[in-house]
Amino acid sequence: MEEIITFLANGLANGAIGHYVSKGLREIDSELPLLLQNETDVKKLHDIIRSKSVENEVKQLALDLNYSPTTSNHTENVINFSGGTNNGVIATNVEFKTSKKSIKVEAPLGSIASSLQHKNYIKYLIDRYHEFKKAEMGSGNMNYAIFYTSIKRKFGAKWDMVPLAKFDELxxxxxxxxxxxVLGRKRxxxxxxxxxxxxxxxxKHSY
Incomplete structure (x- = not known):
């Protein structure tokens, strides 16, 4: 299931096919596209999908999008996709090579994503919030997408794309x-x- 989630998350980030993946996820549950775009912990995503009782629907969507993982040594983690008039390949790790060296796509300079320490701390706080909110609401009533949307509405960008200059504010x-x-107030x-x-x-984490 984790591999299927990775396939769909990478599909969302692919400009050519992201529309098809997003539409399919929204038809299953309106929160799923935003969750797959923002939550980087695949295991946690699996737990959320399981709590929503939509595992079978998510698996079926992947199959409808021609999910077909390959296992050869040269194409490990590569997934073929075809849908509508778009065709392509999605890979868990994508590396573009020239004759001289590999080209890496870096996080935007000056964003929280460009600093590992800042990014990990904000993600730690977000996870902490979800943990406290889950204790308040119960796992069945949790809406993880709401908080990510609140951050985006407040700062005008996805949480890790917020400028480093606004780290303290975030x-x-x-x-x-x-x-x-409720738990926070009690503590x-x-x-x-x-x-x-x-x-x-x-x-604590020896940075």
């Missing part, structure tokens, strides 16, 4: 949302911390 935004959950009333500060996070 950090405060997510921390405030954590503190505003604050008892003087307990709900998350690590940026410096504490870096020390």
């Amino acid at each position: 950090t405060k935004f997510v921390q405030t949302r954590i503190d505003g959950t 604050r009333s008892k003087g307990s911390k709900s998350y690590s500060s940026y410096d504490e996070y870096l020390q």
Whole structure:
């Protein structure tokens, strides 16, 4: 199932076929396209899909899009796609090679995604918020896409595409949302911390 999720997530990021994948996911569940675009933890995505009881529909969508993983040594993780008038190949790892060297596509300079430490800390806070909200709502009632949409609406960009210059502002935004959950309020009333500060996070993970 994880491989199917990777296939669909990569399809969403492909300009030629992303429309078909997004449309199919929306027909299954309106939250799925945004979730696959924003959540990088494939296992967590699988858990969300399972909690929504749409595993079979997601598998069927992949099959409808000609999901067919290959296993040869030279084409490992490569998935062929054809749909409508578009045809192509989706790979878990894509590397464009010239005769001299490989060309890597880097995250936009000056974005949170361009700094591993900043990106990982914001993702840690987002996951922390979802953890606290899940305790409040229950797994069956969770809508993971809502918070990602809130960040995009507030900052005008996907969470990891927010400029590094707004890192402190984004950090405060997510921390405030954590503190505003039922569990967050309870912990604050008892003087307990709900998350690590940026410096504490870096020390803990030995950056």
